[in-house]
Amino acid sequence: MFASSFRLDEQQLGTINTVLQKCDNVLVHNCLTRTAQESKLFPILPYLDLVMIDTYYRYPDLLRKVAEVMSPEDLGHRVREVSTTFSRITSWSTLNYYVNGRALLIRNGLLAPEDNLEDLWFMVDFHQRLMRTYNRASGNTSALDAGDIAQVHEERTLQVFEADAYEADDELRGAAMRFAAAGTQYNFLVHCESRSGLAASGPYQLGGQLLLHTRDFLNMTECGLPWMDGIGTDLPYANLTMTVITDGVQLEITDWGTPYSVPEAYQDRVVGVGLYTSDALTDRYLPVGMGSRAELVETFDTLTAQIHAATRQLYSRFAQMDATQMVEAGISTYLRAPVDLAMIAGVYDAADWDYVDDRTRRLWDLYNEEYAYDAYVDKFAALAGLRGGQSEYYLHPITYGVWRRSGGQGPLPAAGRSGELVPADVLREHDYSLRVNPNGLSDSRGTWSLPAKAGKITTAAGRLTQEELNERARALDTPLLKSPWRHIDEAAVKWRFDDPEAEALYRYAQEHSRLLSGRGSSLKRADIDAIRREAGERPWADLSAGVAA
Amino acid sequence: MTNPMANPKWTLPESSTLSRLTREALFRTVSANLERHGADADTMDLLSAEDGSRIAEEVFAEFQMIEGRKLFAGCEVALKERPDLYVLRSEAEVLEERTDWPEGVVGDGDNVFQADADIEGEVLVVREVSEVDRLMREGVPEGVIGVIDDAGGTMTAPILEEFEGVICLAGTVRSHLAIISREFGVPVLMGARLKRPLKNGERVRVGYTATAQNVDAYFGDEVNPRAEVRVLDGETA
Numbered sequence: 098m099f100a101s102s103f104r105l106d107e108q109q110l111g112t113i114n115t116v117l118q119k120c121d122n123v124l125v126h127n128c129l130t131r132t133a134q135e136s137k138l139f140p141i142l143p144y145l146d147l148v149m150i151d152t153y154y155r156y157p158d159l160l161r162k163v164a165e166v167m168s169p170e171d172l173g174h175r176v177r178e179v180s181t182t183f184s185r186i187t188s189w190s191t192l193n194y195y196v197n198g199r200a201l202l203i204r205n206g207l208l209a210p211e212d213n214l215e216d217l218w219f220m221v222d223f224h225q226r227l228m229r230t231y232n233r234a235s236g237n238t239s240a241l242d243a244g245d246i247a248q249v250h251e252e253r254t255l256q257v258f259e260a261d262a263y264e265a266d267d268e269l270r271g272a273a274m275r276f277a278a279a280g281t282q283y284n285f286l287v288h289c290e291s292r293s294g295l296a297a298s299g300p301y302q303l304g305g306q307l308l309l310h311t312r313d314f315l316n317m318t319e320c321g322l323p324w325m326d327g328i329g330t331d332l333p334y335a336n337l338t339m340t341v342i343t344d345g346v347q348l349e350i351t352d353w354g355t356p357y358s359v360p361e362a363y364q365d366r367v368v369g370v371g372l373y374t375s376d377a378l379t380d381r382y383l384p385v386g387m388g389s390r391a392e393l394v395e396t397f398d399t400l401t402a403q404i405h406a407a408t409r410q411l412y413s414r415f416a417q418m419d420a421t422q423m424v425e426a427g428i429s430t431y432l433r434a435p436v437d438l439a440m441i442a443g444v445y446d447a448a449d450w451d452y453v454d455d456r457t458r459r460l461w462d463l464y465n466e467e468y469a470y471d472a473y474v475d476k477f478a479a480l481a482g483l484r485g486g487q488s489e490y491y492l493h494p495i496t497y498g499v500w501r502r503s504g505g506q507g508p509l510p511a512a513g514r515s516g517e518l519v520p521a522d523v524l525r526e527h528d529y530s531l532r533v534n535p536n537g538l539s540d541s542r543g544t545w546s547l548p549a550k551a552g553k554i555t556t557a558a559g560r561l562t563q564e565e566l567n568e569r570a571r572a573l574d575t576p577l578l579k580s581p582w583r584h585i586d587e588a589a590v591k592w593r594f595d596d597p598e599a600e601a602l603y604r605y606a607q608e609h610s611r612l613l614s615g616r617g618s619s620l621k622r623a624d625i626d627a628i629r630r631e632a633g634e635r636p637w638a639d640l641s642a643g644v645a646a
Numbered sequence: 647m648t649n650p651m652a653n654p655k656w657t658l659p660e661s662s663t664l665s666r667l668t669r670e671a672l673f674r675t676v677s678a679n680l681e682r683h684g685a686d687a688d689t690m691d692l693l694s695a696e697d698g699s700r701i702a703e704e705v706f707a708e709f710q711m712i713e714g715r716k717l718f719a720g721c722e723v724a725l726k727e728r729p730d731l732y733v734l735r736s737e738a739e740v741l742e743e744r745t746d747w748p749e750g751v752v753g754d755g756d757n758v759f760q761a762d763a764d765i766e767g768e769v770l771v772v773r774e775v776s777e778v779d780r781l782m783r784e785g786v787p788e789g790v791i792g793v794i795d796d797a798g799g800t801m802t803a804p805i806l807e808e809f810e811g812v813i814c815l816a817g818t819v820r821s822h823l824a825i826i827s828r829e830f831g832v833p834v835l836m837g838a839r840l841k842r843p844l845k846n847g848e849r850v851r852v853g854y855t856a857t858a859q860n861v862d863a864y865f866g867d868e869v870n871p872r873a874e875v876r877v878l879d880g881e882t883a
Contacts, residue, residue, distance in 0.1 A: 130820040130864040135720030135735065136798035138775055142720060204669070206676040207692055209648040278829035282806065285799035285822055292822075357820070361759035361828055361858045409782060412804050416775055420723045459695040462702035463668060466719035466732060471662040481658045483669055488656045502866030513658065529648060 103215040103531045107524055109222075114518045116221045120193050121516035123241045123352045125495040128477050135470070139290040140420060142469035144427025146201060151428055151457040153198030153208075156191070157216040158538040159449060160223055160435060166442040169223045171578055173230030175441050177249055178577060179375035179382065180313040180338045184296030185247045186354035187434035188231060189239065192224040194431060200517045201476065204484040205460070211523045215531035234587055245349035249298040250311075251587050253606035253618070254382070258309060258340045260612045260625045262369035263390045264635060265342075272397035273370040277339060279404040280314040286411055287316055287325065289427040293434065297356045300348040304622065305641040307368070308348055310356055312339045317404070319552045319560065321436055323451060324414060324426055326552035329407030332400065334374040335555040338382060342369030344641050368640045372396060377440035378556045378566070380575035384609055424461075425545045428453055440554075443571035447550050447563060452543040480513030488512060576605065594618045649685070650692070651677050664709055664717070671701045706731065722775050736773065736795040736815070747841050752850065752883045754872040755813060755835025756859035758824045765811045765833060766851045766878060767791035769844045772802060781805045791852060793844050797821035797836065806832060811852050813838045813875060819859045835873050841883060849878040 105113075134141045163172070176183045183191075199217070202208035228238040234251045237243040250258075263269060281295060288294045294317075299310030318332040319325050346366050347359040360366075372393060373382035386396025418426065432450065439445040464472070475482045480493065489512060496510040523529055534540035553560035558569060576582050581598045582605075590599050595618070603618035612628050613620070620628075626636030651673065660666045676692045683691040706717065718735035719725045725732045770790045772778060778801065786792075786808035794802055797817025806812070806826060812834040814823055819836050827834035833854035844850065856873035863869040877883050 130818060130861065134798070134821075135796070135816070137720070137722050137736075137773070137796045137801040138798065139800060140721045140724055141798070203650070205693075206650050206669075206673045207689055209650045209652065211648050212650070274829070274831075278807070278826065278831075281829050282799060282803050282826045285826070286803050290798045290800045290822065355820075355825060357861055358828075361819075362761075362831060364831065409804050412782070412800075413779075415800075416779060418723070420721075420727050423721070423723055455695070456689060459690070459693060459698040462699045463672070463705075465702065465706075465717055466721065466724050467717035467735075468664050468668050468705075470718070470720065470735075471660070471665045472668075475661050475665055479661050481661050482665070483657045483659060484654060485658055499864075499866040504866075511658070 103218075104527055105214050105218060105519075105523060109218055110519060110521060110524060112225070113217060113221050116192070116225060117196055117516040117518055118514065119239065120189070120196055121514050122495055123189060123239055124193060124197075124477065124515065125480075125493060126241055127351055127353050129495065129499060134290070134473075136290045138415065139427060140424050140466060140469075141290055141427065142473050143464045143466060144289070144424045144431070146464050146469045146472055147424065147453075147457055147460065148428040148431040149194045149198035150201055150460060151198070151432055151454050152194040153202060154454045154456050154533055155432070155541050156195045156435070157213075157219055157532065158534050158541065159439070161219065162444055162449070162538065163435075163438045163442045164223060166444055167438075169226035170230045172438050172441060173227040173233075174578055174583060175380070175575075176227075176437070177231050177233070177251075178254070179377075179379050180296065180311075180315065180336055180373075181375075181377055181437035181441070182294060182315050182433065183435055183437045184313060184315070184354055185240065185249075185298065185350070185352060186292055186296060188224075188228060189352045190431070191435045192220060194434065195220050196516060197476070200515060201472070203517050204472075204476065204482050206484070210517050210520055211529040213531065213533045214519065214523065214529050216533055217519065240350060240352040245351050246300065247298050247350040247352070247354070248301060250301070252590060253603045255301055255309065256620060256625060257382070257607060257610045257613055258311070258371060259303060259342075259622075259637070260628060261384065261387060261610055262309075262340050262342055262371040263387075263393055264640060265367050265370050266390075269370060269390055269394050269397075270364065270367050272394045272401070273339065273341075273367065274364045276397040276401045276404070277312060279401045279408070280317070280337070283404045283408045283411070284314055284317070286408060286415070287322065287328075289415075289423070289430045291427070291430055292354055293430050296354045297350045299350060299356075303342060303637050305638060306345045307342060307637050307641050308346065309340060309342050309369075310348055310350065312341060312356070313337070314339070318407070319555050321433065321440075321445070321447065321450070321550065321554055322429065323447075323547055323550040324411075324418075326548075326550065328411050328414070329403060332403050332407065332555075334385065334557065336374055336376050336557075337385065337400070338373045338375065340369075340371040340373070341367055342637060344368045369637060374557050376556045377437050378558050378569050378573060380573065380577050381606060381609065383557055384611065387611055419546075422545075422547050425453055425547050428457075429545075429547070440566060440570060443567040443569075445563060445567055445570075449538060451547070451550060452545050454541050454543040458543060476515055480511065480515050485513060485515065577602075590618060649680070651680060663712055664705070667705045667708055667712075668701070671705050675701060744839070744841070747883065748874070750876045750883050751874045752842065752844065752877050753813070753838050753840035753875040755838030755875070756819050757854060757856045757870075757873040758819050758827050758834045758836060759831075759858050760856065761833040761854035764851055764853050764855050765791065766849060767810045769793055769846055769848050769850055770809075771844065771846055772805075775801065778802055778805060781808075791850060794823075797823045799823055799826045806830060811835075811854055813844070813852065815840070818864065819861060820864070835875070838875070840875075844875075851876045851878055 719732035799822030
């Protein structure tokens with residue numbers, strides 16, 4: 098007689114273990130380029146380790162609440178069309194935090210690898226299904242798979258970005274780059290020294306050596322983060338997306354969502370820019386300050402000044418927090434990786450998110466500044482530890498690749514993996530616990546000492562209460578989620594671009610475009626070039642200097 | 647829950663004394679609690695909040711006996727609240743053990759991007775949040791090269807663009823500070839190694855025209871030469 102009703106089958110087990118290893122590969126690939134993360138301002142390592150444990154206790158039921166209202170496929174379609182805080186990095190880290198929390202608990206002797214497999218299957222299945230529709234345009238669910246390229250958007254969106262970007266003269270280029278610098282710096286501060294609110298997609302080719310990529314700056318003013326109440330309230334939008342066209346620049350965008358360029362200082366090779374907003378309540382990008390080049394310059398300059406003021410305001414707020422509040426803020430920042438899914442589904446409740454679970458809190462004193470650092474190095478960098486996923490024979494593909502590329506000098510890297518695979522004999526015994534919270538969300542209880550969220554949440558539809566946000570989200574009846582448009586992707590358009598439904602879909606995507614409105618689905622690059630010429634603007638090919646990257 | 651204390655065949659010891667002590671203490675407690683509560687134990691039965699706090703204290707006491715020091719903290723607020731427990735890690739950093747420093751060179755680092763010119767300036771060491779707060783209010787003096795030991799993007803956030811250049815004693819060219827410095831066009835050396843500590847007010851020339859460090863060096867590709875920091879005005883390197 099089995100002790101539980103859920104049964105994992107062999108196909109599911111295979112999916113789980115390959116996904117766990119994939120998650121580990123992405124993690125190690127990105128960790129290799131970094132030293133352990135410390136900051137004088139934020140207690141990064143304690144919050145980093147503790148939040149992973151917290152997500153283990155909370156994510157399955159937080160996401161089940163979302164999945165009761167919207168399928169993972171629906172959510173994937175929604176987040177592809179806009180920029181939300183469920184982005185390149187947070188889409189990966191939603192699963193990564195959970196599986197690393199699981200691994201840390203196994204290392205601490207508080208969990209066995211065969212525990213709570215219904216939760217693990219739910220997390221893997223939810224994540225994989227969402228990631229497939231989110232990334233359907235490229236087919237790559239990780240940037241690592243694509244060689245550190247993070248393409249998300251489909252042609253109808255990219256054509257609008259390409260057509261509508263303004264040619265960057267010195268004034269516009271300078272304004273855009275000052276905005277990007279100030280926005281990046283401020284966003285690290287908003288998110289407790291993490292990249293949770295910075296995202297990017299691309300690069301997408303525009304011919305020659307011209308590339309387009311997008312840069313997202315998220316949660317820039319009052320949002321769900323409680324410490325943002327009253328910060329940057331003159332900023333009109335929480336989420337801003339800058340489109341950037343470069344000439345002669347090599348770009349890569351990793352799963353951690355940061356664009357890296359060669360040459361490193363690429364600013365003088367920016368030839369075009371645009372600016373948009375979007376969020377959980379939009380189903381397309383909405384232009385910001387795009388009425389004219391002069392308006393765009395002024396918009397960037399105004400935003401930059403507002404960001405500078407908000408930076409100083411927020412710095413002072415953080416400098417007044419105590420250590421416990423700083424760790425709680427860091428935990429909250431990371432925990433909220435998938436929070437925009439709840440907002441999209443219209444089931445966001447701050448009470449579900451704004452606390453630290455008691456089961457995590459019991460480890461608070463143990464994960465002090467130095468142990469948290471050592472535990473991070475052991476688990477994420479050295480792949481060591483008595484309960485680490487070590488064997489005498491396993492060779493990590495990423496660390497081995499580094500050894501091989503560096504000429505194979507010296508001994509091989511230590512064997513290991515940080516993903517804790519599920520033992521296959523669970524298929525034989527079928528005797529394991531199912532869920533970490535047998536009674537659902539109500540089993541998760543906790544506290545925090547941060548001030549409760551009191552302000553509103555900023556959206557493209559204005560500043561809203563939680564209730565107003567949920568109401569509007571539930572009322573958003575986007576045709577993009579319904580057949581036939583839902584099933585018209587790039588591959589379909591390639592063969593059936595003259596289908597009346599494809600034409601209607603493209604017109605919907607072009608509705609707010611300054612140059613493509615009403616142009617439809619048959620446009621090719623030459624048509625966009627011609628449209629720009631008609632509007633008195635040069636096509637991008639004319640701006641390429643043919644500089645070797 | 648199945649038995650989390652089962653003995654694995656493959657193990658690799660932790661890389662630090664503190665990790666080992668913490669794990670040993672945790673395992674002792676969880677094993678004892680498992681025996682007391684049996685196989686149906688809830689996770690809070692295996693380790694309570696009181697257990698966690700007690701273990702932390704015991705481990706710290708044992709660690710101090712073995713290592714003869716307090717714990718390292720990365721962030722200031724932790725030290726401020728628990729000076730009995732912590733010293734700042736950055737205070738304990740040792741200088742680079744190297745005897746072949748070229749004449750006049752006092753340090754080197756990985757260049758984040760290749761600037762148009764090397765920069766001469768006056769050193770201003772910024773290691774505390776309160777110092778950033780003061781500079782935020784009073785402004786960074788002109789012609790200053792900031793020397794910081796925090797590779798994060800937030801500690802110096804409000805004042806970074808006011809420096810002529812920065813020498814960062816930690817991190818890599820992919821650290822948050824490096825990302826931001828590229829955006830601002832403020833030249834920065836990351837992971838700088840020093841022959842001796844740099845002092846406020848001394849003048850240095852930093853080789854920001856050096857080739858930027860190859861980001862793929864972290865994946866095994868060729869490592870570019872590090873940019874040098876030279877002393878000026880008769881200072882001793």
